[in-house]
Amino acid sequence: MRINFRTLCDKGAGGMMFILLILSVVLLIAMGIGLWFKAAPVLEGRMLKDLLFSANWKPLKGEFGFLPFVMGTLWITGIAIILALPISLLAATFLTEYARPVIKKYVFPALDILAALPSVIYGVWGTLIIVPWISEELALLFVEYSTGYSALASGIVLGVMILPLLVSLFIELFSAVPNDLREASLGLGATKWQTTHRVVLRKTIPGMIAAVVLAISRAFGETIAVLMVCGNLAQVPNSMFDAVYPIPALIANNYGEMLSLPLYEAALMFAALILFVVVLLFNLASRMVLYRIEKKSN
Amino acid sequence: MKFFIEKLMRVLMILSLLLVFGFVFSIVFTIFSKGWSAMSWDMITKLPGGGFYIGKEGGFLNAIVGSLYIVGASTLLGLLISIPVVFYLNIYLKKKSKLAYVTRLAYDVLFGVPSIVYGAFAFTIMVYLGVKASLLGGIIVVTLLIIPIFVRSMDEVAKEFPREILDATYSLGATRLETIRVVVRQIAPGIATATLLSIGRAIGDAAAVIFTAGYTDSIPTSLSQPVATLPLAVFFQLSSPIAEVQDRAYAAALVLTVIVLILSLLGRYFTNRFSKNKLK
Numbered sequence: 118m119r120i121n122f123r124t125l126c127d128k129g130a131g132g133m134m135f136i137l138l139i140l141s142v143v144l145l146i147a148m149g150i151g152l153w154f155k156a157a158p159v160l161e162g163r164m165l166k167d168l169l170f171s172a173n174w175k176p177l178k179g180e181f182g183f184l185p186f187v188m189g190t191l192w193i194t195g196i197a198i199i200l201a202l203p204i205s206l207l208a209a210t211f212l213t214e215y216a217r218p219v220i221k222k223y224v225f226p227a228l229d230i231l232a233a234l235p236s237v238i239y240g241v242w243g244t245l246i247i248v249p250w251i252s253e254e255l256a257l258l259f260v261e262y263s264t265g266y267s268a269l270a271s272g273i274v275l276g277v278m279i280l281p282l283l284v285s286l287f288i289e290l291f292s293a294v295p296n297d298l299r300e301a302s303l304g305l306g307a308t309k310w311q312t313t314h315r316v317v318l319r320k321t322i323p324g325m326i327a328a329v330v331l332a333i334s335r336a337f338g339e340t341i342a343v344l345m346v347c348g349n350l351a352q353v354p355n356s357m358f359d360a361v362y363p364i365p366a367l368i369a370n371n372y373g374e375m376l377s378l379p380l381y382e383a384a385l386m387f388a389a390l391i392l393f394v395v396v397l398l399f400n401l402a403s404r405m406v407l408y409r410i411e412k413k414s415n
Numbered sequence: 416m417k418f419f420i421e422k423l424m425r426v427l428m429i430l431s432l433l434l435v436f437g438f439v440f441s442i443v444f445t446i447f448s449k450g451w452s453a454m455s456w457d458m459i460t461k462l463p464g465g466g467f468y469i470g471k472e473g474g475f476l477n478a479i480v481g482s483l484y485i486v487g488a489s490t491l492l493g494l495l496i497s498i499p500v501v502f503y504l505n506i507y508l509k510k511k512s513k514l515a516y517v518t519r520l521a522y523d524v525l526f527g528v529p530s531i532v533y534g535a536f537a538f539t540i541m542v543y544l545g546v547k548a549s550l551l552g553g554i555i556v557v558t559l560l561i562i563p564i565f566v567r568s569m570d571e572v573a574k575e576f577p578r579e580i581l582d583a584t585y586s587l588g589a590t591r592l593e594t595i596r597v598v599v600r601q602i603a604p605g606i607a608t609a610t611l612l613s614i615g616r617a618i619g620d621a622a623a624v625i626f627t628a629g630y631t632d633s634i635p636t637s638l639s640q641p642v643a644t645l646p647l648a649v650f651f652q653l654s655s656p657i658a659e660v661q662d663r664a665y666a667a668a669l670v671l672t673v674i675v676l677i678l679s680l681l682g683r684y685f686t687n688r689f690s691k692n693k694l695k
Contacts, residue, residue, distance in 0.1 A: 123593070126592055127590035127592040127593075130499075130592045131503070131507055131591070131592070133499070134499040134500065134502065134503035135503060137496060137499055137500050137503070138503055138504070138514075138518055141518070141562065141566075142517065144525065145524060145525055148528070148532070148536050151536055151539060151540065152532075152536060152539075204431045204434055204435065207428045207430075207431035207432075208428065208431045208435055210428060211428035211431070211432055224432065224436075225683070226679075226680065227435060227436055228435070229683055231435070231442075232679075233612075233619075233675050233679040234442060234619070234672065234675060235618070235620065235621070235646055235675060236619065236620075236646075237619065237621050237646040237649045237650055237668070237671070238442065238446060238649075238671060238672055240649075241445075241446065241649060241653065241665070242441070242445050242446065244653070245449065280435060280438070307417075308421045310417075310420055310424045311417060311420075313424075338527075338529020338532065339529070340529065341622055341646065345650070368531055369622060372538070372626050386535060389532050389535040389536070392529055392532050393528065396527055396529060399527075400528075405520070408519075408520075
């Protein structure tokens with residue numbers, strides 16, 4: 118009798134845990150469907166391509182062209198990746214191929230801190246350090262005047278924010294390369310950099326692409342830090358010193374007003390849907406690649 | 416030539432590493448130097464007074480307490496939900512199960528979904544249900560936000576769980592459910608690190624609660640009242656044109672940074688310390 122009770126517990130608990138597990142997968146699907154339903158009014162009678170590629174943003178007249186926001190997001194993400202990629206690649210290479218273990222002891226806590234700092238702190242840092250630096254020094258070299266609240270400022274802040282993610286992904290990838298390959302290359306007389314460059318880096322290219330895609334999708338959704346330094350002007354930027362208005366900032370800035378105009382609300386939900394879909398696709402693709410690599414190395 | 420490139424790359428690598436340290440130092444130094452001069456005892460022990468937003472008396476105790484409410488409740492809920500999930504993933508399901516693969520993928524994607532999307536989604540649900548921006552809304556959305564972090568980092572540790580120990584418990588007649596006592600004890604350091612990680616993310620997130628928790632000058636006394644949070648206190652006060660109010664933003668930023676720094680260092684300490692006496 119006692120044994121029956123125990124197996125019953127086992128089965129019952131298993132069922133409950135199974136439900137919890139399924140719920141979490143359902144949450145992901147529900148998110149997509151929920152946002153889709155909310156965004157449906159703005160999609161009605163409008164072409165997707167008009168929504169995405171028109172620069173007419175006049176919510177009060179019912180014109181919703183997302184081009185300024187899409188371009189804003191692309192600009193700042195692009196700048197962030199261009200800045201963060203070489204730094205993280207070099208740092209990760211140094212840590213896995215060159216550095217003695219002692220150095221890691223000091224670097225990892227620093228990366229931990231970068232990863233842990235809330236985005237609003239990055240925003241404060243951006244407004245205090247990066248924005249004045251751009252408007253008072255850097256911008257004067259290139260353009261006549263810039264407030265500093267610009268695509269570049271957002272890009273720099275974002276770049277620093279995705280650094281720890283990129284470095285830790287790269288380190289994981291590089292450490293998975295078997296040592297035999299390195300030794301073979303060194304034995305042929307290659308220098309350490311030649312080995313790194315021609316063997317380690319080449320071998321991890323698919324993984325690196327996946328890591329970068331993951332970082333891009335992280336940068337896409339970053340809200341508060343970017344909101345504080347981007348300038349919030351609904352225009353298509355011409356240079357990196359222009360103010361931008363990325364999609365997450367659009368949603369966060371207008372959360373209060375959006376209830377008064379149903380179509381406006383739908384448009385903002387459409388913005389959230391764009392973010393969701395892009396992040397979903399990018400994440401799915403890159404995670405699947407990374408899983409495969411992980412499996413191979415085991 | 417190749418030795419020259421070798422030297423050059425080495426210099427570049429060290430430079431980029433220094434750059435990383437430079438960023439960390441610059442951020443922490445900026446927050447501390449700005450925040451320290453604005454800091455006072457009143458800031459963290461008093462609620463906003465009457466003329467708070469034009470630079471008069473008061474502090475941001477409302478935001479500190481609000482953040483603690485949200486973080487405490489959502490961490491507890493998150494633990495209650497994610498421990499069973501991780502346990503099921505690793506003990507009940509087989510190593511090569513399709514379901515486990517799909518679930519892990521789903522959690523990885525959920526981890527990547529921006530918090531503003533969580534906020535927007537939760538907000539629409541709340542509007543649909545007729546719930547106003549409140550403590551309850553904040554707790555729910557932050558719980559949803561940190562569950563993926565919990566599951567992913569605990570799963571990382573649980574995956575390494577030695578099968579032999581499982582076999583040993585089974586051979587003693589334990590059911591799968593009863594092995595949870597052994598498993599939880601073994602992955603305890605993982606749970607601790609995951610908790611610290613989640614608290615750090617939960618306390619720092621602003622984009623999700625901006626929709627769902629609202630903002631208020633008082634400490635909520637029930638779940639249906641709006642609640643202030645530290646990141647939003649920083650954000651709102653910094654956008655004020657008055658210097659005194661901006662100073663409070665810096666002080667609030669300092670409080671937030673100190674909390675996060677302590678959590679992050681504690682996390683490192685836990686991983687280093689407890690991974691030594693783990694059975695392998």
